[in-house]
Amino acid sequence: SNNYGYQSRGYYASLLAGSRGHKVIPTVETMIDLSERKLYDHALPELELALNKCRKDLGGVFPHKVCIFFGIGPSRVWDRFAKLLFDWFRAPALEVHITDSAQWASIRKIGFHPLARMTEEEEKRFLQCLETYTNREWRDTKGRTPSRYTFATLVDPHEELPPSEISSLRYWAKIAEKMGVEIEPITKKDLAKLANYDALFIRETTSISNHTYRFARRAQQEGMPVIDDPLSMI
Structure with a gap:
């Protein structure tokens, strides 16, 4: 149009x-x-x-x-x-x-x-x-792992005061694995492959002026559950 x-x-x-x-x-x-x-x-x-x-x-x-x-x-x-x-x-x-x-x-x-x-x-x-x-590679997320679901967790390894400690995220990943959910950490460089996942969990300090807002927006556009969602950031 x-x-x-x-x-x-x-x-x-x-x-x-x-x-x-x-x-x-x-x-x-x-x-x-x-x-x-x-x-x-x-x-x-x-x-x-x-x-x-x-x-x-x-x-x-x-x-x-x-x-x-x-x-x-x-x-x-x-x-x-x-x-x-x-x-x-x-x-x-x-x-x-x-x-x-x-x-x-x-x-x-x-x-x-x-x-x-x-x-x-x-x-x-x-x-x-x-x-x-239109000719770019399209990945089939369901064929990647035997898990029923794959959750992307956005983290910044260099953040001084992250919302969640790495040890807490590892423990969460172990619990999720028992429930058939794979937790995969991603960074701000991984926006292009976000659609490969079933949900997004943002574990960086969020702001509407940086990449965390773009990740939340993209997840919402892809129809994925996301925490924090764009409206919550605003």
Whole structure:
């Protein structure tokens, strides 16, 4: 759809697909998040850090707008920023409007890039990114282990005051194993494989401005039980 506004055709298509248990991008939540800047302000500090790393790598030649398709940027230099943006806002086509000063590039606006307004070059790149995205490896979680369920536990081994001690998590894993549940620790680098699990348990200090919120959002989008859920963090 070219329209993602509230109660638009795209909005209702996403709402209907979600109600039927289908995996859909963008979700209604993503549409609402991008409807106003104040709803995605919390994501900007982390995104702008990645953006300015791209700025440095590009050597001062910086566009006022960049289009990200399925988490893929116009060149490899944009990889980190593009993946991070897609982690925050899972949508087929996004456009980021940038204000570039002498020392720092800031994000003025994030929005959906309408398919109908794509140039011939953008349409070609969009189709290439779509093929890359749909051809990525899909893992069968049920075949991984003999356990009935596999719970991902998000931890930071370097956190000084974690919500749970490692010894407590190990004891919990032993109890869970007796009940046919495998507990697998994951870190912030494992977002891409989150859909392999049946549930997510976040055992880091949570914040809406870091990766823990993205993990919770992604789990919710995948229809997985998650503690803490995004609303609790907010």
